[in-house]
Amino acid sequence: MDRKVLEELHEGVAKDLLAKVKSGEASASELSVATKFLKDNGACLEVISTESPMANLLEALPFEEMSH
DSSP states (O other): OOHHHHHHHHHHHHHHHHHHHHHTOOOHHHHHHHHHHHHHTTOOTTTSOTTSHHHHHHHHSSOOOOOO
16 A cells, blocks of 8 residues: 555544544544544654644543643
8 A cells, every 4th residue: 555545544534533523522432543543643742743633633632631
């Protein structure tokens, strides 16, 4: 599979999850999927650029930031 296809799929998944979370209609299962998606991709606020779909998803999740 070509890298561009994977990048488009990754971005599409992030945007779809973000739309669900922002709408306030995300189920517990969808929030779990969004959280796992971020974790599986090594997402944390320190390493994600502010304009990326993953950053938008991370910011939109209804969880408080934990201190380390």
